[in-house]
Amino acid sequence: MTLQHPAPAGTSTSPAPSTADGAPSDAVLHLAGVSVLRSGNVLLDAVHLTVRAGEHWALLGPNGAGKSTMLGLAGALTHPSRGTVDVLGRRIGRTDLMSLRREIGHVDPRHPVPGPMTIEEVVLTGLTGSRATMMRWEPSAAQRTHVRELVDQLGLAGKASREWPLLSQGERGRALIARALVVEPRLLLLDEPATGLDVAAREQLLETVDHLHMLWPDLASVLVTHHLEELPVTTTHAALLNGGHLVAAGPVDDVLTSDQVSATFEHPIRIAREDGRWRASSPRTAPSLG
Ligand SMILES: Nc1ncnc2c1ncn2[C@@H]1O[C@H](COP(=O)(O)OP(=O)(O)OP(=O)(O)O)[C@@H](O)[C@H]1O
Numbered sequence: 001m002t003l004q005h006p007a008p009a010g011t012s013t014s015p016a017p018s019t020a021d022g023a024p025s026d027a028v029l030h031l032a033g034v035s036v037l038r039s040g041n042v043l044l045d046a047v048h049l050t051v052r053a054g055e056h057w058a059l060l061g062p063n064g065a066g067k068s069t070m071l072g073l074a075g076a077l078t079h080p081s082r083g084t085v086d087v088l089g090r091r092i093g094r095t096d097l098m099s100l101r102r103e104i105g106h107v108d109p110r111h112p113v114p115g116p117m118t119i120e121e122v123v124l125t126g127l128t129g130s131r132a133t134m135m136r137w138e139p140s141a142a143q144r145t146h147v148r149e150l151v152d153q154l155g156l157a158g159k160a161s162r163e164w165p166l167l168s169q170g171e172r173g174r175a176l177i178a179r180a181l182v183v184e185p186r187l188l189l190l191d192e193p194a195t196g197l198d199v200a201a202r203e204q205l206l207e208t209v210d211h212l213h214m215l216w217p218d219l220a221s222v223l224v225t226h227h228l229e230e231l232p233v234t235t236t237h238a239a240l241l242n243g244g245h246l247v248a249a250g251p252v253d254d255v256l257t258s259d260q261v262s263a264t265f266e267h268p269i270r271i272a273r274e275d276g277r278w279r280a281s282s283p284r285t286a287p288s289l290g
Pocket of ligand 1: 041042043061063066067069070
């Protein structure tokens, strides 16, 4: 995503040729002047963003900032009240949303899995866009092979026939990423993928996400989180949201500064980066204990 207007200091605004609709021709996701209003509340206010192929965005902000609302637009789940949203070159409101959704990889850690399905069965439901295995639908041999390859690539080698209720949270997270990738999307959306994971499972999941970006360099992604510690090393860009407003957006090192993150979370926060990972802490004002 690239913030286009107004552009904060340090944000790249390099022009790209535009389509007839005004979206840059290389955009995977383009929001132009987007506001979302529900029940009299402004969930998003005049947001401009562009995500291009190969960019890995982090979307950060406090509770209620509008992150899920923005991800809902990117996933073709909701309509804007004002402005335009183009996903994979198709305009929300002018295209069939069901078919567009099937081209977007959407990872929701709260995805409900009905009954005792195996990892392979769950990943296959990505092809039908359903929760359960579709009646009278049979995958082709090539589709099965593709699913098994993905399961291996996601660090679940040999576990394709494991049943969902017996999996750890971390294994479920990686299986849901495989499910999202089975349609070979150009855009991958990750909604707080590290929620509920212990530190080891979180680190494995982040390593998996970094690995994906190396395997599919053109894949664009948007990852929503509240925690800077949950950002993959391969994150290239960040957007900070507060109260439906974009506080900053652009290359990750320009955006994730102590000042901008503090303004976003309305609390003094010190940002540090080590070995490509981010850490956030709050300067203490009271004398330390012990
Ligand atoms: N249908 C709706 N009608 C009215 N207000 C809504 C509706 N959906 C969400 N909101 C409000 O809009 C704001 C933004 O919600 P959103 O879920 O996008 O925030 P978020 O940044 O994802 O929050 P969290 O980090 O808590 O998940 C919140 O204050 C929420 O209560």
